[in-house]
Amino acid sequence: MRLGKRRLGTLVLGVLFLALIAGLVACGGEKSTESTTGTTQSSGGAGATGTSAAGGSGSADEPVLRVGALLSLDSIQGVEMKKWLQLFAKLYNDAGGWKIGETTYRVEPMFYDVGMWDATKSRSAVEKAVLQDKVKYLVCNWGDIPAETLSVTEPNKVLWLGLDFVDDSVKPTLNYAVRAQGLFFAQGLFYYICQDYIKQGAKSVLVVCPDTQQGHVGAQLVGATATTAGMQVLDPIFFSADTADFSPIATKIASQKPDAVFFSYVAGASLINAIGALKDTGWKGFILPGELDGETLNNLVAKVGKEYVEGMETGSYDPRPVEKDPQTLNYIDAYQQQYGDWHSEGCFWIGPWFIFEDAINATQSTDVDTLVAYLTSSKKGVRTLTGYSQLFARPDLQNYKTVDSAPGHYIGVVRDGKFEYLETIACKDQYLSSIKVYGLKDVYQKYWDEYGYPEFPDQPARLDFSDL
Amino acid sequence: MALLETRGLSKSFGRLEAVKDLDLTVEQGELRGLIGPNGAGKSTVFNLITGFDVPTRGTVWFRGENITNVPAHKIAQKGISRAFQQSYLFMFSTVLENVLVGCHMSSRAGALREFLHTRSARMRDREARNKAMEILDFMGMAHLADEPASSLSHGYQRCLGVAMALACEPTLLLLDEPVTGMNPTESAEMVERIRRIREKGITVILVEHSMEVVMNVCERITVLSYGQKLAEGLPAEIQCNPLVVEAYLGKEEA
């Protein structure tokens, strides 16, 4: 190794780096629109700190409505939610701003990366948002630890509209938290798929989940749903979240000989590999894959063939083949125009934004207490990208404010390798089936007797109060 | 044409001039001794010849070709081998494997062809093995072929170093203190082998501390002191040279 060529080497290195950057730009070329929004956002972010430094004087002519979001930007859900929030803000700003009461606001989304279920990062992100950037609304979240987040938002009177997989955010002691995207009142999908599979002859079910907090909660819920529907539930199988090869898992599943296998919180490559490995073992039966976006389904069919997944029922978060609602169609169009392609991974989780938007438009106020008062006495469903979402009280936790949501969701069946829409799960079905699954009828009955039965959006529903 | 020639060869490390304007000429078939007190620059001269160090000034010529800035491995391929003062061995490999590396490298086969032609490759494998065993036999350590190099005694490690140098089929062999740490019997055997190496037509330059060995085996001797050539001539001339005696005595006393 002689040093005489050092200069040449530096040159080569420089050229290669330029080539690499050019390559990256070419790679991102299809998504050039995205990178432009990226710039707008970052300059917006810089502007935001500038405004807060300048104090109230500068913001008088152009008031800014700052909406914060704690997202894991390493996950597809986080990235997609960020894209949606940027789009919503852009739609308002392009139309001249968001008129609330007498004032027109420029909407400025603020994003804080929280890593993935990392308590320390959650805490520092929320502290930056609340204490430093003075964000008053945290709408939508992914990957944070709500218990950490809420310990900062509550004393600072910051409205928290998020999702939470445990019941940390719906405790009666909290004043400014609304679980706008929860999975408590979301047992409709599995309940109906269980019923359908039982009709077709399934008797026993094995639940397979990643060994994460979500996974364990998911396993419990799916297990309870299957039991309520009348299936025999085998001991669930948990696998390490960074599993690449699912053969050992599939072998273990097959050795238990279940009629049906339910996957919960298994998505993308993991789901495809898991079902592929299951097929390799020679096992055949009912599969519930949880959520399936179109791309994953196509890949799955390419991997295991049409026959293996024929008749498989699944939930879907993709509004495109389903929705007729003009507003939702507008959003879908705007997304595709803005980003040039389509991802459905964020559609479901972005729900809290619509609840936030509805609260502001209904109250014509940006005051946190006014918004909270509206939200916690909610009477009706709100349209999200994936159908109606509605807030309900949690009398089982002695929380009589409407702080927990029944999200919109679709159910479909795979026929000839394609997703065929069956129906939208009505808010009423989500609500009632969940109460049935958890065996909470008595508690809720007492609550309804005292506060009256809730009203639901006008949707066809399979269940009624008498079915409980 | 001399086999090896250095012209004005100099190497300085900062202010220290380890080698200064050295003109050294070694003819084909010679057995040259290179002596001098500690720190006279003998090892540096070897480093400069084998391309392990780049000279500050001056040139090295081998068979009429300027090899001053040629990388070490190419110099080795051109036929200059060196057995090191310290034990420069593949410590984790066996004695045979150590020698085999050099044998493999001196075979002329291309890697791809070797990869594809299994039969000729196997033959070459066998040839290399035979050659390696021959060399080990010559060095009197054939019985140690399968021992790990790290388990050898100090004397045998020196022998192995020479064997590895021979495996590269050198024209010029540089031996750096080959008998240091050997008992008198081993030492005598080594001296005998050096003679026989030279009889095979390999030119040898020998750096050695033991005057007895050098005077005994070399035909011509070059004396270095403080990086410069102090004297050159037959052993008898060197022994009587007052400069040499002074340099050595002075050094010994210090």
Added chain:
Amino acid sequence: MTLQLFLQILVNGLMIGAIYALVASGFTLILGVLQVFNFAQGQFYMLGAFATYAVASVLGAPYVVAILAALAAMALLGILVYFSIIKWTLRYGFFHTMLATVAFGTIVGQAAVLKFGYSTAVVAAVVDKTLALGGVSLNSGKLLVLAGALVVMGLLYWFMRTKIGVAMQACAENREVACLQGINAGKVFWVTMAVGCALCGVAGALVVPVLSASTNMGQLIFLKAIIVVLVGGTGSMAGALLAAFLVGIVESFAFQYVESFAPLVIFALVAILIYFRPGGLLGKPLPIPGQ
């Protein structure tokens, strides 16, 4: 446990072991010869998988052609990385090259996410049959991976006995002595990068029909490759091969009993092994960085 279940678990272990073996032997080769801790190793595996996808699924070429294309592409990329990055950082020492590979690996990973997103690229199985061997049904796809890996390892064994292979081993043991024996370390280095990266490319190509390609697959396999190398002994090819199958089989059987604690079992065993044999099964102790 029935015989069928036992064999099924064993084949699972052997298949993933074969993949570990390819990636880890490439890693240990580069670590041993260049003394470069190649953090980007897993990315070559991922790129190999995507290259196979591109050639087989997008261009529609036969699978064998796709494997060869992935091999060639990764070998070339390895050479490119050597001449553009490794060569110029090598003289500063162990940590510099390591950081350079971290940087390169991150860039590749992020670029892959930009290009492919979080999606999955699927290559249809080449042979989709379940073989019945004496009443035991085994999936042909996995056996094919195993067979392919064994062929590649056979070729590698043969390669290590050629002139350049011997030179590689000599460089791995002692670069200076190798140089003294007339070995051109610079050439050995780029060939080593080519071979080490090609091994990962082949691993990625072989695995695609079974595991499909995803952008994070490189990171997942890399951790395993390090474990395998630790168990087998740094720089030891034979050790890496042995350890790869051991880790694969232990992992596979461990899952049957302790499910998601299987990685814990592996780490515990590794810790115990390292305590008693710091050099791994067949290796010498770790090289001292920044020598």
